Amino acid sequence: MLIIAKSITALVQAQRLASEQDSVLLVESAVYAAISQHQAFSYLKGLNVSVLREDLQARGIEERVSPSLNKVDFGGFVQLTTQHIQSITLD
Helix, strand or coil, X not given: CEEXXXXXXXXXXXXXXXXXXXXEEECHHHHHHHECCCHHHHHHCCCCEEEEHHHHHHHCCHHHECCCCEEECHHHHHHHXXXXXXXXXXX
């Protein structure tokens, strides 16, 4: 399953839902969790996480993202949706 998290609160839910074969995509305000100094960064541990590059750029934080995370553009977003039969968006 592809779990799309739009906020830090949604990321907490995503952490509970995600299994090993799932992917989590951070979009909108959830991208702040991709900064290793952010308090929510620990929620990403053990998850297969990608971050939407356009949302990072819109917030001016692309250079602050942990190198352990995968940055994807909208094409990568589409690719993630084709790799997973099911997806869920959490606000």
